[in-house]
Amino acid sequence: MSTQTDVRPETQDTETGPDMFHYVDKDKMVESAVMGNWVIAICGYKFPVTKAPKPGSPVCPDCKEIYESLEP
Template sequence: MGATETLERPETRERQTDNGPEVFHYVKKNKIAESAVMGTMVQALCGEVFPVTKSPKPNSPVCPACKEIYDSLPKGE
């Protein structure tokens, strides 16, 4: 997966439990609108699968696993 296929800002899934704060995940850009409109599932870089339900606010917490994977991807491909 090239860096241009990955969202540069994270999207989220709603927490089903109260195990901590909501975190936002990185997902492929081309899947976000479809998921938001149609309710289809997306897969985050960390492997979590969920429908896009919200957009992040500035300084929102990012999934640590997604961030680590995103930061390791080649830039500008």
């Protein structure tokens, strides 16, 4: 009796979203999540919203710096 094992290469799902999360206008974020439109983060990065960040998720350092420099 012999057993054959198939080896599948590791693949990464391209629909999981960005490596980092970006600061985006809340209304635009909701519209993107529903309609699939692309949004522009405050750092200039363009992307469609595919998932929501969880506490502790990595944040784009450029977005964070710009956001923290804005007046309240």
